[in-house]
Amino acid sequence: MDERAEERHRMVAEQIASRGIENAAVLDAMREVPRHLFVPGAEQRWAYDDGPLPIGHNQTISQPYIVALMTELARPAPTDRALEIGTGTGYQTAILARLVSHVYSIEIVEELSRQAAARLEALGIRNVTLRVGDGHAGWPEEAPFDIVLSAAAPEHVPPSLVEQLAPGGRLVIPAGPSHAQELLLMEKGENGGVSSRVVTAVRFVPLLHRR
Numbered sequence: 001m002d003e004r005a006e007e008r009h010r011m012v013a014e015q016i017a018s019r020g021i022e023n024a025a026v027l028d029a030m031r032e033v034p035r036h037l038f039v040p041g042a043e044q045r046w047a048y049d050d051g052p053l054p055i056g057h058n059q060t061i062s063q064p065y066i067v068a069l070m071t072e073l074a075r076p077a078p079t080d081r082a083l084e085i086g087t088g089t090g091y092q093t094a095i096l097a098r099l100v101s102h103v104y105s106i107e108i109v110e111e112l113s114r115q116a117a118a119r120l121e122a123l124g125i126r127n128v129t130l131r132v133g134d135g136h137a138g139w140p141e142e143a144p145f146d147i148v149l150s151a152a153a154p155e156h157v158p159p160s161l162v163e164q165l166a167p168g169g170r171l172v173i174p175a176g177p178s179h180a181q182e183l184l185l186m187e188k189g190e191n192g193g194v195s196s197r198v199v200t201a202v203r204f205v206p207l208l209h210r211r
């Protein structure tokens with residue numbers, strides 16, 4: 001399974017550490033999770049390239065650097081419970097699963113969720129719970145979360161996701177119209193106040209509304 005470990009080490013050195021990601025646990029997770037096993041067969045040879053890749057259903061898996069950046073911004077801790085919106089291939093889910101105690105992940109495309117579940121199972125990743133649905137509502141039955149991370153961009157941050165943050169929780173989410181999205185880091189203080197900062201301009205697939 002590790003015939004591509006060398007490519008992953010190079011990916012981390014050249015695309016991720018070189019751009020300022022410093023969290024050692026995040027860098028280790030990016031070195032260890034076999035990204036090529038999460039992308040469709042035709043894309044596997046490009047799995048460690050410096051860009052997003054198509055995953056079917058008009059969706060994409062994010063560029064490795066963006067996955068690492070969002071994960072670092074979330075400041076994962078071993079006891080954290082995380083909510084992910086947009087399971088996609090399950091790659092970001094697998095990265096988070098190495099760094100927190102449990103990941104709850106919602107995907108709107110049933111087939112993507114099913115495939116992600118099979119991959120995570122095959123890799124022996126058990127501290128994840130997947131569900132098919134519309135992430136706008138979050139996952140109230142399992143809230144609150146220390147981390148909420150969205151891999152798809154709403155025009156405006158859904159209030160449910162902010163509400164479902166625990167005190168001290170971090171929400172990492174791209175938001176805005178498709179031509180002008182920003183990656184936001186929102187934090188809920190211990191007293192419930194919420195701060196927000198713009199990290200960088202980004203381009204994500206839109207957070208879809210359930211039809």
Ligand code: SAH
Nearest residue numbers: 086088089091092107108134135151207208
């Ligand atoms: N994190 C993923 C990348 C997924 S791309 C990975 O590592 O592969 C964004 C994903 O969000 C897509 O799979 C898309 O189907 C999903 N998505 C879009 N709108 C959604 C919504 N409203 N609720 C849940 N998932 C959604």
